[in-house]
Each structure stands twice: as C-alpha cells, then as structure tokens.
Amino acid sequence: xxxxxxxxxxxxxxxxxxxxxxxxxxxxxxxxxxxxxxxxxxxxxxxxxxxxxxxxxxxxxxxxxxxxxxxxxxxxxxxxxxxxxxxxxxxxxxxxxxxxxxxxxxxxxxxxxxxxxxxxxxxxxxxxxxxxxxxxxxxxxxxxxxxxxxxxxxxxxxxxxxxxxxxxxxxxxxxxxxxxxxxxxxxxxxxxxxxxxxxxxxxxxxxxxxxxxxxxxxxxxxxxxxxxxxxxxxxxxxxxxxxxxxxxxxxxxxxxxxxxxxxxxxxxxxxxxxxxxxxxxxxxxxxxxxxxxxxxxxxxxxxxxxxxxxxxxxxxxxxxxxxxxxxxxxxxxxxxxxxxxxxxxxxxxxxxxxxxxxxxxxxxxxxxxxxxxxxxxxxxxxxx
Amino acid sequence: xxxxxxxxxxxxxxxxxxxxxxxxxxxxxxxxxxxxxxxxxxxxxxxxxxxxxxxxxxxxxxxxxxxxxxxxxxxxxxxxxxxxxxxxxxxxxxxxxxxxxxxxxxxxxxxxxxxxxxxxxxxxxxxxxxxxxxxxxxxxxxxxxxxxxxxxxxxxxxxxxxxxxxxxxxxxxxxxxxxxxxxxxxxxxxxxxxxxxxxxxxxxxxxxxxxxxxxxxxxxxxxxxxxxxxxxxxxxxxxxxxxxxxxxxxxxxxxxxxxxxxxxxxxxxxxxxxxxxxxxxxxxxxxxxxxxxxxxxxxxxxxxxxxxxxxxxxxxxxxxxxxxxxxxxxxxxxxxxxxx
Numbered sequence: 183x184x185x186x187x188x189x190x191x192x193x194x195x196x197x198x199x200x201x202x203x204x205x206x207x208x209x210x211x212x213x214x215x216x217x218x219x220x221x222x223x224x225x226x227x228x229x230x231x232x233x234x235x236x237x238x239x240x241x242x243x244x245x246x247x248x249x250x251x252x253x254x255x256x257x258x259x260x261x262x263x264x265x266x267x268x269x270x271x272x273x274x275x276x277x278x279x280x281x282x283x284x285x286x287x288x289x290x291x292x293x294x295x296x297x298x299x300x301x302x303x304x305x306x307x308x309x310x311x312x313x314x315x316x317x318x319x320x321x322x323x324x325x326x327x328x329x330x331x332x333x334x335x336x337x338x339x340x341x342x343x344x345x346x347x348x349x350x351x352x353x354x355x356x357x358x359x360x361x362x363x364x365x366x367x368x369x370x371x372x373x374x375x376x377x378x379x380x381x382x383x384x385x386x387x388x389x390x391x392x393x394x395x396x397x398x399x400x401x402x403x404x405x406x407x408x409x410x411x412x413x414x415x416x417x418x419x420x421x422x423x424x425x426x427x428x429x430x431x432x433x434x435x436x437x438x439x440x441x442x443x444x445x446x447x448x449x450x451x452x453x454x455x456x457x458x459x460x461x462x463x464x465x466x467x468x469x470x471x472x473x474x475x476x477x478x479x480x481x482x483x484x485x486x487x488x489x490x491x492x493x494x495x496x497x498x499x500x501x502x503x504x505x506x507x508x509x510x511x512x513x514x515x516x517x518x519x520x521x522x523x524x525x526x527x528x529x530x531x532x533x534x535x536x537x538x539x540x541x542x543x544x545x546x547x548x549x550x551x552x553x554x555x556x557x558x559x560x561x562x563x564x565x566x
Numbered sequence: 567x568x569x570x571x572x573x574x575x576x577x578x579x580x581x582x583x584x585x586x587x588x589x590x591x592x593x594x595x596x597x598x599x600x601x602x603x604x605x606x607x608x609x610x611x612x613x614x615x616x617x618x619x620x621x622x623x624x625x626x627x628x629x630x631x632x633x634x635x636x637x638x639x640x641x642x643x644x645x646x647x648x649x650x651x652x653x654x655x656x657x658x659x660x661x662x663x664x665x666x667x668x669x670x671x672x673x674x675x676x677x678x679x680x681x682x683x684x685x686x687x688x689x690x691x692x693x694x695x696x697x698x699x700x701x702x703x704x705x706x707x708x709x710x711x712x713x714x715x716x717x718x719x720x721x722x723x724x725x726x727x728x729x730x731x732x733x734x735x736x737x738x739x740x741x742x743x744x745x746x747x748x749x750x751x752x753x754x755x756x757x758x759x760x761x762x763x764x765x766x767x768x769x770x771x772x773x774x775x776x777x778x779x780x781x782x783x784x785x786x787x788x789x790x791x792x793x794x795x796x797x798x799x800x801x802x803x804x805x806x807x808x809x810x811x812x813x814x815x816x817x818x819x820x821x822x823x824x825x826x827x828x829x830x831x832x833x834x835x836x837x838x839x840x841x842x843x844x845x846x847x848x849x850x851x852x853x854x855x856x857x858x859x860x861x862x863x864x865x866x867x868x869x870x871x872x873x874x875x876x877x878x879x880x881x882x883x884x885x886x887x888x889x890x891x892x893x894x895x896x897x898x899x900x901x902x903x904x905x906x
Contacts, residue, residue: 190708194809195708198704198705198708198709199705199708199709201701201705202620202702202705202706202709202717203707205702206717206720206721207719209720209721209777210720210723211783212724212732212735212736212739213724213727213735213778215735215738215739215745216734216735216738219738228742228743228744228746229661230743230744230745230747230748231745232745232749235745265880273618276833297669317606334892349784363578363579363582364579366575366576366578366579367575367576367578367579367580369575370571370572370575370576371576374572376569376572378572379572379576382576382580384895384898384899385583386583387860387891387894387895387898388586388887388891388895389583389587391834391837391887391890391891392587392884392887393838393840393855393859393880393883393887394589394836394838394856395840395856395859395860395863395876395880395883396590396591396594396859396880396883396884397586397587397590397591397594397865397878398859398860398863399590399594399597399859399862399873399876399877400589400590400591400592400593400594400597400877401586401590402863402871402873403602403873404590404593424654431773432586433586435582435586436582436583436585436587437586439579439582439583439587440583440587443579448776452598453716468571468575469571469574472575476666477807487834493726496728497728497729497730499728499729499730499840499844500840500856500860502772503892504860504864513899514728514730514731517730517731517734518730518844518845521734521847522847525637533734534738536724537734540728540731541728541731544726544728545726547724548719548723550727551717552715552718552719552722555722555726556718556722556785556789559782559785559786559789560785560786560789
C-alpha cells in the first residue's frame with residue numbers, strides 16, 4: 183500500500199489488527215490447549231477451570247513440576263537451539279559443502295543439531311537443575327505442574343512406537359512412489375496438448391471427488407480373498423493383501439494420483455517448454471531432455487507436491503483403519519481406538535499425549551516448509 | 567510429443583488409476599447387485615442334561631452355517647438385483663413417512679438421516695468458509711509486512727493438522743465440563759450438555775470444518791489479493807468510492823475465479839464429511855453418507871462385513887458426486903472447446 187490515496191485511517195488498521203489477533207488465537211488455541219493438557223495429571227487436564235489446567239495444582243501436588251529456574255533455563259536452551267538452527271547451521275553448511283552435495287550436509291547438520299538438542303534438553307539440563315534447584319531457595323521451588331508420564335505410557339507401554347514405525351513405512355512409500363509416477367505423468371501431460379491428455383485430466387478430476395469409502399468398498403473383498411485369486415499366479419505362498427502396508431501404499435498412491443498429476447502439471451507448465459526444445463535440438467530424446475534439463479529445475483514443484491502427498495498419507499484415517507489389521511496399524515486409527523475404547527480420564531490424557539505426538543511433526547513441517555505449502559496451495563488455484 | 571513417448575510418461579500413472587480407482591468402481595457397482603452369505607443348514611440336535619434316573623433330552627431344530635472339509639464356512643454369492651438398494655433406502659417406509667409428512671420416522675432410516683446431514687453440512691459450511699476465508703485474507707493483507715509470515719504460519723496450523731486429531735482437540739475443549747463448555751455455562755448461567763442432542767453436535771462439526779478449511783481459502787484469496795490492480799483501486803478512490811464499494815466492485819470480481827475454485831473444492835470435500843463423525847463419536851445422533859459406508863464395511867461382532875450394502879450405499883453416494891461435478895465439468899469442456 184504505497185499510494186497515499188489508499189492509506190487507511192488508524193482506527194481501521196487497529197480494528198483489523200485486533201480481529202487478526204483474534205483469528206490467530208482461534209486458530210492456535212485448540213492445538214495449544216491439547217499440548218498443555220498432555221503434560222498434566224488427569225485431574226488437572228480435565229478441570230473446568232482454565233487456570234487449573236495451565237498451572238496444574240494436582241500435578242504439582244503429585245511432586246511433578248517445574249521451578250522458575252527450570253523454565254528460564256529450558257527456554258534458554260530452546261532459544262539457543264533455534265539460533266543455532268537458523269543462523270549457525272546454514273552458514274556452516276555453506277562453508278563445508280561442495281557443489282551438488284548440499285542436501286547431504288544439510289541432513290547431517292540437522293541430525294547433529296537434533297541429537298545435540300535432545301541431549302542438552304533431556305539429559306544435561308535435568309542433571310544440572312537437580313543440583314542447582316535447592317541452592318536458589320524460592321526460585322528453585324516448583325510452581326508449574328508438569329509431567330511427561332503420559333508420553334512414557336503412550337510410547338513405551340502402549341506400543342505407540344510400533345504405530346509410528348508403520349506410519350513411517352506407509353508415508354515414505356506413498357511419497358516416493360507417488361512422486362516417481364506422478365512426476366513422469368505430470369511432465370507428459372504438461373508437454374502434450376492432445377485431447378487424450380485433456381481427457382485424462384478430466385477423469386482425474388472426477389476421481390478426485392470420489393469419497394474414499396467407495397473405493398475401499400471395492401478393495402476389501404478383493405484384498406481379503408487375495409490369497410485365493412493370486413494363487414494361480416504366485417503359487418502356494420500368495421499373500422493376503424488385507425493388512426499389508428504395501429497394499430495400503432498402492433491404494434493411497436492411487437487415491438493421491440489425481441491430485442499429484444494436476445499439481446505437478448501446473449508446475450511443469452511454468453517451466454518454459456523452450457528449455458526442453460533446446461535440448462531436443464541438441465539431439466536429446468524426450469527422456470534424456472527430461473532427465474538432464476528438466477530434472478535439475480523441477481525440485482521446488484516436486485518438494486511441494488511431496489509435502490501434500492505426505493500429508494495425505496500421514497493424515498489418512500479411513501483407508502488405513504479399514505485395510506490394515508491390528509499389528510500393522512498406523513498412528514491415526516490407533517489414537518481413535520484409544521479415544522473410543524478408554525473410559526477413565528487417565529486413558530483420555532494418554533490419548534491426548536498421543537494426539538500431540540502425532541501433531542508435533544506437522545508443526546515442524548509448516549515451520550520449515552511454509553513457503554512451499556503456500557506456493558503449492560496457490561499454484562493449484564491459479565492454474566486450476 | 568508423439569503418442570508413444572506420451573504413453574511412456576503417463577502410462578504408470580494411468581495404470582495405477584485404472585487398477586485402483588476405475589476397477590474398484592466397477593467392482594463396487596457389480597457387488598451392489600450380489601450378496602455373499604454363508605449357506606445355512608437346518609440340523610436336528612439332541613441336547614441332554616443329566617437328571618435323576620434318566621437323562622432329560624430335548625431335540626430341537628438348529629440352523630447353522632455349513633462347514634467345508636477344512637472347517638471353514640462355505641459361502642455362496644447370489645444375484646439379488648436391487649435388494650441391497652432396497653435394504654439401504656427402505657423405499658416403502660420412507661415413502662410412507664414422506665406422505666405422512668413425518669420427518670421423525672424418515673430420520674430413523676440411516677440413509678436418509680445421513681443424506682440430510684451431509685447436505686445441510688455441505689450447504690451451511692460453504693458460505694461460512696468462503697466468507698471467513700475472504701475476511702482473514704483481507705485482514706492478513708492489511709497487516710504490516712513483518713507480521714504476515716508468522717500470521718500465515720499460525721493460520722496454516724488448523725489446515726495442516728490431521729483431521730481426526732483436529733476434531734478430537736475441539737472435542738476435548740467441549741466434552742463434559744471442558745473449559746469452553748464451563749465458560750459458556752458460567753456466562754449463560756445454566757447447565758449445558760453439548761453432546762446430548764443432535765443439533766449442538768452438528769453445530770460443533772460445522773465449527774470445526776470452518777476452522778479447518780478457512781485457512782486454505784484465506785491463503786488462496788490472499789494470493790489473489792496481491793494481484794488486484796492498484797491503479798483501478800486508486801481511480802475508484804478518486805471517484806469517491808467507499809471501502810465497501812471498492813471491495814464489492816473491484817476486489818470481489820477480481821477474486822471470483824478463486825472463489826469458485828474454493829467453493830468447488832469445498833463442496834467435494836465436505837460432501838465426503840467423515841472424520842467429524844469419528845472424532846466426536848456422534849454415530850448415535852449424527853451420521854454422514856461416507857460414515858455409513860465405513861460402518862457397513864467395519865466387521866460386526868460376528869466378523870461379517872455387509873459388503874453388498876456398503877456397495878449399494880456407495881453407488882447412491884456417487885449420484886451426489888456426479889450432480890456436484892456436472893457444472894464445473896461442463897465449464898471446463900466449454901473452455902477446452904473454446905481454446906481450440
């Protein structure tokens with residue numbers, strides 16, 4: 183708003199900013215609240231008084247809490263980590279990496295920072311504080327009730343790590359396969375102006391609107407009986423597809439495919455066609471042009487599409503709940519199971535802790551890839 | 567690009583879509599006309615209980631599933647025509663209920679109950695999502711450049727969160743004496759039970775959906791706002807247009823394609839409403855079409871899935887999808903024709 187004619191009066195700007203703050207509060211509050219709840223004893227977590235939930239007197243009464251000193255030092259460690267991750271890490275990566283292997287150095291650097299943070303925060307800090315707290319008198323006394331026992335229950339006693347592993351398998355599979363297949367198709371569709379390409383896109387659009395339960399109704403009988411009809415091809419040890427992660431990967435890739443090819447197509451359309459034409463003039467075949475000229479410049483689009491594929495696989499409830507059996511269950515159905523089955527408040531808080539555990543990676547994802555997510559959302563809209 | 571190269575590029579994707587989307591559709595269509603059931607046989611069974619002097623024996627007719635050599639239940643699949651559709655729709659009862667004008671009876675039939683909720687949900691959330699999205703986009707656009715990044719970050723959270731978890735987080739705020747229910751009770755000075763009747767649950771579901779989708783709409787509208795022609799805005803100011811008039815005659819027409827896009831995506835997605843039912847565990851009060859299929863597909867206590875009914879219900883759900891898509895598809899088709 184550079185022009186003077188469009189400048190807004192102060193009152194309007196103030197109202198606008200107040201409403202914006204209100205929206206941010208509404209947007210973040212439920213998520214913030216489950217994070218708070220997950221650290222409290224059941225009595226506190228479901229207290230009807232908001233202040234009791236935040237300060238957790240019952241949790242404190244149970245001997246679990248943080249002193250002011252704990253809080254200050256904890257924030258200091260987190261702050262230091264953020265500074266290292268956003269300032270020191272990028273410059274270190276720049277100075278150490280040769281051309282073409284930047285991502286590898288990035289991965290190593292990120293891992294080092296992560297391990298360092300976990301060590302400092304969960305091992306070194308508690309040890310130091312145990313010594314320091316008694317010395318500081320009132321500053322060292324617990325004021326904020328906080329307990330991590332629910333996380334321990336979820337991850338260790340309830341075998342949530344197993345669900346986590348399954349989720350990891352399914353999401354990795356879906357992202358890799360769906361990008362490989364989708365990139366090729368997206369490129370082909372973007373560069374061919376034929377009626378067939380148009381029809382494929384239209385049919386994909388129709389497929390995108392299908393309720394997923396319709397498709398699962400088609401898979402279930404086939405998957406459950408697959409040992410029978412696969413036997414003639416694969417012989418005695420034909421697998422039952424029902425309950426197998428790789429079957430779910432195939433299903434999710436297919437469900438995701440319409441969206442993937444639309445999105446990648448719009449990204450490829452932004453890459454000038456002259457680029458591969460030039461490569462063709464120099465004697466490349468279509469595949470060579472794709473591999474040598476397009477692949478180096480397509481990564482922003484691929485990363486964005488990969489993010490959305492990841493979200494689809496990670497967030498899915500319907501397909502995984504119906505097609506996987508109990509041993510191979512992923513995280514989302516497992517949490518729903520916990521929530522529906524358990525009746526005591528302790529179990530409810532355990533479910534809350536599980537819910538926070540599954541949300542945390544997503545928040546980091548937005549933190550790191552915010553720009554890609556926004557560009558992905560708008561790319562689809564502006565083109566479609 | 568010649569056809570063979572094109573086929574090589576697109577082939578794998580098309581193959582997967584055919585195998586995992588088109589083929590299941592056909593098989594669902596077929597399944598909806600067949601029913602697979604165990605074969606039952608009636609056997610005479612003599613049960614004896616020990617008694618004094620002689621045993622007391624009772625002979626009764628028991629119907630039990632036939633077992634094959636391996637001890638597994640023999641099933642048979644038979645063609646039943648439209649029977650599954652009749653089971654889902656219950657046309658006679660529904661028709662009687664409609665002609666009596668008794669809504670209550672109609673809503674005891676799962677399908678009609680689900681259809682009613684799905685349609686209300688879709689139609690009520692649509693204007694709310696577009697309105698809230700537009701509002702948030704304008705607010706973000708008004709804010710100082712430095713805070714836009716963090717604000718967009720916070721706004722993305724409800725959109726990115728796993729839907730079921732999002733619903734649960736809202737649920738935990740309101741369930742029982744959750745803090746927001748407690749706050750409302752304190753404010754209205756009366757007892758409130760939000761999960762004891764259908765309409766409050768529906769309200770919460772719509773609230774959740776708007777919270778979840780409005781950021782998506784907002785981001786798209788915000789991107790659109792960046793390309794509004796500043797010159798025409800300025801000339802409108804010089805011509806004496808108020809803020810409201812500028813919004814109505816310049817900004818909204820400029821955003822119209824995006825509004826249509828968001829509305830389309832939202833219609834498709836909210837017609838599939840499902841996670842809300844699971845997260846609020848509201849199946850006793852409110853169900854949706856997709857949840858109904860899910861329910862038929864979940865094994866019951868005996869471990870049987872009513873595949874046939876699920877298929878019939880799916881096909882009926884599909885009719886809605888087709889109706890939903892006719893308009894945009896006609897438009898795309900016309901654009902495509904015009905483009906040549």
